[in-house]
Amino acid sequence: MKDLSLHVLDIAQNSIAAEAKVIQITLYFNRGNDYFELVVKDNGKGMEKDFLLRVTDPFTTTRITRKVGLGIPLLKRNAELTGGSFSIYSEPGAGTILTARFIPSHIDCLPLGDLAGTFALLICSYPKINFIIEIIVEKTRFCISTKEIVEAIEGVPLSNSSVYPLVKEFFNTNLEGLQITNLG
Ligand SMILES: Nc1ncnc2c1ncn2[C@@H]1O[C@H](COP(=O)(O)OP(=O)(O)O)[C@@H](O)[C@H]1O
Numbered sequence: 001m002k003d004l005s006l007h008v009l010d011i012a013q014n015s016i017a018a019e020a021k022v023i024q025i026t027l028y029f030n031r032g033n034d035y036f037e038l039v040v041k042d043n044g045k046g047m048e049k050d051f052l053l054r055v056t057d058p059f060t061t062t063r064i065t066r067k068v069g070l071g072i073p074l075l076k077r078n079a080e081l082t083g084g085s086f087s088i089y090s091e092p093g094a095g096t097i098l099t100a101r102f103i104p105s106h107i108d109c110l111p112l113g114d115l116a117g118t119f120a121l122l123i124c125s126y127p128k129i130n131f132i133i134e135i136i137v138e139k140t141r142f143c144i145s146t147k148e149i150v151e152a153i154e155g156v157p158l159s160n161s162s163v164y165p166l167v168k169e170f171f172n173t174n175l176e177g178l179q180i181t182n183l184g
């Protein structure tokens with residue numbers, strides 16, 4: 001994965017495949033202490049304990065198209081390469097929460113990529129899922145959900161082609177406002 005936004009998309013796809021109805025994505029920037037956290041929480045079908053123990057291993061997957069699941073192991077590896085950490089908790093029938101911590105000052109830390117585009121794509125492509133996007137930079141918090149965006153666009157469907165660029169622009173403006181240009 002070339003950048004963080006691609007990891008976000010990939011991990012969100014797992015939650016979508018697990019039939020989550022609510023997916024909360026939190027980006028937490030702690031510049032003072034030189035760390036960044038990505039937290040993805042869903043209320044999908046979850047994983048059994050024995051499977052969960054193996055899920056960070058690249059040879060674990062329930063996909064039938066290929067034998068190797070790589071999304072989670074790659075995120076774990078990219079976080080740990082910076083001196084950060086990775087954790088995942090899951091409960092069958094309840095959901096999953098995954099946290100990847102990166103150390104931004106490390107030379108191997110990924111760039112952010114197109115986060116605004118990723119959030120807009122998820123929100124506009126999966127209108128039945130309530131995405132909650134939360135961005136915290138030190139003491140400043142920005143939070144927006146699919147539900148709030150639906151209210152704001154007053155009846156225009158999320159799938160309407162005019163909506164994606166608007167939502168993307170909205171995220172870009174807010175990311176700029178929070179002065180987010182890299183993980184650090
Ligand atoms: N949020 C989740 N909820 C339920 N199961 C999950 C979730 N994330 C991952 N999994 C399970 O873990 C497996 C491995 O995920 P991943 O490493 O992303 O590889 P892939 O998606 O290619 O299979 C998935 O096939 C799925 O069975």
Ligand SMILES: [Mg+2]
Nearest residue numbers: 010014071072
């Ligand atoms: Mg995956």
